[in-house]
Each structure stands twice: as structure tokens, then as C-alpha cells.
Amino acid sequence: MATGVASVWVPVDDMERAVGFYRDVLGLELTDQQPQWSELDAGGLRIGLNAREGVSQHADGGAVISFRPDDDLESEVDRLRGAGVRFTGDISDHEWGRIVPFKDSEGNDLQLYAPPKN
Template sequence: MADSVATVWMPVDDMGRAVKFYGEVLGLTVKNEGDDWSELDAGGVTIGLNAREDTHRGGTGGAVLTLNPSGDLFDEVVRLTDAGVEFAGEVSQHPWGKLATFKDTEGNDLQLFEAPPA
């Protein structure tokens, strides 16, 4: 039985570009950076950026990384849009929360999530 998440791996084509996106644009703390593997801290969960092998370049699909913004979801959408991030449509609103969907620089699916008020 699993009791926690150790690391989330995100495949990347360009390590420098990906580290810059996750570190500077999303504001996560870069723990270490290398050519084939880099790590960022996402509030106690490690996000590993894993260089794709040449045979798997440009891949799409796979896991979706969902992030909790530190403030208001709409404010974060504006901040990220100003930083050049393109969102896939409008923020979707559901009884269970709000989602804003976008991609990282490597084509991986990301979302911002905000739970409804308690």
C-alpha cells in the first residue's frame, strides 16, 4: 500500500527551458539541476524533470500535474498569462472547485485547482 507521493516525474525535451518555466514562471524552488534530471520542491512534493530519450521526443499525454495556487486562482491565471502562458479556454467552474488548464514548455498538461470555500 502506498502512503504518500515521493516524486512526480515530468518528461522534458529541453531541461534548461523546463527548469526556467517551473522555477521562474511557476515559482517553484529548484532543488538541483542537471542535464538529464532536475528536481523542484512543490510544497513538500518533489517534481522531477526527466530528460526524454531521443526516441521519445515531442511526446504528449500521460499524467496531469495539478497545482494549488498560493492565492486566488484568477489572480494566478492573470500572472501566468502575463508571463506568456497560454490557457486552454476559460477557467472551468464545478461544484467541487475551479480548474484552469495549460501546458508547460514541454507539452505536459498542467492545471491550477482551487477548492470551493468550506
């Protein structure tokens, strides 16, 4: 039985660019950086940036990392757009919350998530 998520590994093409995105744009704390592997702390969840070995193909679909902004969703979208982040859709409202999809510097799917207001 799984008792929680230990870490999330994200494939990257350019380690420096990816570290810059997750650290400088998203504001996560960099805890380790090496040419082939770097780690960031996402509020207690470890995100590992794993260098592609040149043979891995980019693929649509797969895992998506959701981030909860400190501020409201619209403010965070504005902040990230100002930092050059490419959003792949608009904010969508659901009974379970609100989301907006975007890409990291390596083309991986990410999203912002805000829980429903009670």
C-alpha cells in the first residue's frame, strides 16, 4: 500500500533552463543541483528534475503537476504570464475547483489549482 508521494520526477532537456523555471519563475527552493539531476522543495514534496539521455521522446499526456498559488488564481496567472510562461488554456471552473494549464520550460504539462470556495 502506498502511504504518500515521495517525489515527482520531471524529464528535462536543459537542466539550467529547467532549474531557472522551477526556482525563479515558480519560486520553489532548490535543494540540490547537478548536471543530470536537481531537486526542489515544493512545500514538502520533492520535485526531481531528471536530464533526458538524448533518446527520450517528448510525449503528450502523462503525469501533470498541480500547484496551489499563494494568491488568487488570476493574480498568479498574470504573474506567470509576465514571466513568459505559456498557458495552454484558460481558467476552467469545476465543482471540485478551478484549474488553468501551462507548460514548463521543457514542455511538460503543469497546472495551477484552486479548491472550491465553501
